[in-house]
Amino acid sequence: MRFIARFCKEKRECFEIITVYEESTKIEEISKESPRIKTLAKKEPSAIWFERKMQDDFGIIIEDAFDKRPLVHQERFPRDLHPLRKDFKEIQLQEAPYLQYKYEEISGDGVFQVAVGPIHAGIIEPGHFQFSQAGEEMLHLEVRHFYKNRGIEKMLEGKTLQEAKPIIERISGNESIAYQICYRDIYLQATKQELPLSLRKRHALLLELERTIHHLTDIGFIPNDAGFGAALSFASKLSEDARRKMNELTGHRFGFGAIDFENSFIDTASFHEWLNDLKQSVEFFEDWIIDIPSLWDRFDTTGILPLKKAVKYATVGVIARASGIAIDRRINPFYLEHGFSLASEVSGDVAARFKVRLAELQNSIVMMRNFLEEDDTKLEVTEIYDGEYQSFCESSIGELFMAIDIKDGLIERFFVRDPSFMNWQAVHIMMSSDIIADFPLINKSCDLSYAGNDL
Amino acid sequence: MIKFWNKRVKLGVITEKPELEESLKKIHKEIKENVKKKFAGSLAIRMVDSGSCNACEAECNALSNPYFDLERLGIYFVASPRHADVMLVSGVMTFNMTPHVKEAYEQIPSPKWIISIGDCPMMQAPFEKNYAINAPVTEHLEVTHHIAGCPPNPVEIMEGFLEFLKKI
Structure with missing residues (x-):
């Protein structure tokens, strides 16, 4: 059963969490007062971005997630704003104080970090890549995107x-x-x-x-x-x-x-x-x-x-x-x-x-x-x-x-x-x-x- | 490799010949002269995407294909703002990109100019202003010239560069 997508819809009474698989679709209803779901990412690792996106866009709390950092909202995005909720109507945001994003990093003797982006050396789109390096060897890479988020x-x-x-x-x-x-x-x-x-x-x-x-x-x-x-x-x-x-x-x-x-x-x-x-x-x-x-x-x-x-x-x-x-x-x-x-x-x-x-x-x-x-x-x-x-x-x-x-x-x-x-x-x-x-x-x-x- | 050289000889030069298109010829000549006069032969451009759909980038990439081959006119896309004379901005200035675009501009040594490209930076594309969009770019940066189009095709971009060169 291949995982395809996981997203949220706001209904009048509740939030609906839709999980789409190749052969089936699961719908989970959660209350608006305390919107909480369990993570799927332990089984389907690529569900984590969908869940972090939901957390930013709708304010849904992913209870047992191993990664709760914001995804779409970056360092200067106003805190506790959930733009995809129906009651959000603002069209201009003020920059909030800078809040450091904690990258996934490997540390240790001689291990150093290389930050690449968001603006790259070439005619390409913006995105950030954070490398943990031991000399030339890449130990780890974190891909961080959503610089181009246009609120489509x-x-x-x-x-x-x-x-x-x-x-x-x-x-x-x-x-x-x-x-x-x-x-x-x-x-x-x-x-x-x-x-x-x-x-x-x-x-x-x-x-x-x-x-x-x-x-x-x-x-x-x-x-x-x-x-x-x-x-x-x-x-x-x-x-x-x-x-x-x-x-x-x-x-x-x-x-x-x-x-x-x-x-x-x-x-x-x-x-x-x-x-x-x-x-x-x-x-x-x-x-x-x-x-x-x-x-x-x-x-x-x-x-x-x-x-x-x-x-x-x-x-x-x-x-x-x-x-x-x-x-x-x-x-x-x-x-x-x-x-x-x-x-x-x-x-x-x-x-x-x-x-x-x-x-x-x-x-x-x-x-x-x-x-x-x-x-x-x-x-x-x-x-x-x-x-x-x-x-x-x-x-x-x-x-x-x-x-x-x-x-x-x-x-x-x-x-x-x-x-x-x-x-x-x-x-x-x-x-x-x-x-x-x-x-x-x-x-x-x-x-x-x-x-x-x-x- | 010998196959390639055979092919190359057979194909010849495909860069659009001035005699094929009179208008292109004129643009080429004028751009070359203007770049020579105003930028001592080389105009360095740093392209920054502030939230476009990637079509403007694709068209700028197309400028270096063998048909247009912009570099022979002395216009280069450079890798760092510190090497640039001009910043070329595409996209709708998203909330997340705005600080980075401003920083890139600060890194360009003076004298410096900004050209905006495509309909997005001026909010003339179908996108609507919302919380994630800070466009028009003119509210944040001083734009010297705008190249309209969604996206402008490579010839229009060249014409845009020429107009910019005449302006300054």
Whole structure:
């Protein structure tokens, strides 16, 4: 039973704690006067972030938790404020006095701490990494995020589904299409409608295109972090081409606003031509990169996430597949009919994650070809019914989970769990046998989202 | 490796040739001249994300792909604020990032400027002001130039840099 998410909803009389597993969902009701729950983290280690988030957002006390530090609320956040409660209405906070955050640290003779972030040396998102070092060896790493917390969950409350769409598109720029597809599924559930096959194909095509762009960027950046810049030049050219294709199809380079219920014209001939070129380029790239021993010397056995730990931490997506877990939201008849094949490796190291990306890239090209068709189907959307809806989608990082409650036509509670939220919690395990200079490479091989994680 | 060199010879230079796009040519020339005149040939930029969706970052990364290759015009993204002339701010200035953004700005040696990028810092993106958002950035820092767009594409960013260079 794979753990997926754990979150809180405020009802009129009580708090509901929802725990989502792969095959079942558990609902626990707790009183508002003394909101207390028992931790799940002793069995499911990645539940701890969900619980610490609840503690910050709703003021729920996790009785026997081994980690009660704040997660989302940082040093200067006003104490005892719980922004996701319905009675919280402030829109501007005053900075509170600085309260030191206690990092998980290993101490001892000659052991020292290295603090990295939140602002990193490069064009990337902010997050903090705290290393305990014995010389070059990493003894421990604590990943600390939520610098980018924009209060998306609160922002969407009280909006209609239509009003929420432009915000949902912009939660994580790299996964915009995946977020939109999750939103689309919830929209269709709420209107009790079926999606015509041709529209489904178009959306799946865009999702694979987004995956292609993301993976192309990664297969350039991963070798670049191992000092092999030529790969970045090569792959970033391909990803720019793919991004221009996205612009051609949707009118936006990141596909914001692309998932709608109206099929528009696609120039299939030129798209096929581009796919052929891309296929050749990727094959050339693979052939070339596989022949560079010094690169594989860095990739192999670096940043291993063993299968056992990958399962224990309920990892998803590329990371899970590189460690030998067969998990992918695309394992269903629709995708299998269109040429989906699961990419999987067993070694769980940087090399495995790189190879999974390459394999998925090639599979995406096959699938895009199968999804491509000229069509102008339109779906007239009907009235929205109240209810509690959930949906899943396989983004370029991994399984995305979204839950929206609608009451009186307005969003009552919005919750989304980015694949990164699970995977960040497993990143520290990958560090155990490596030196600190390997960290950027390991981090890039996972390429997780900060914006989607922080919300 | 020989395969790669063969490919490279065949592919040639793909950096967008000025003769292909007249407007790009003009931008390139002007940026180069302005950088040379005002920053002695090298303008160093420190990009700081204060809570964006990562699309603006992706577009800034795209500036260094072979099509645009910004560095040949003398504009560099640097790793430390202490090496920078300009801070490029994206995102909505989240409550948690605000102190860090201000600190990064303090670390830049004078004279220094701020360019904001994307619709977020000016609160023109669909995001709504709430407890976690401190934008607009102009309330916290003095912004010299704003590059609009959600996200601005690489050419728009280049045009933005040029406008900034003309302004100062």
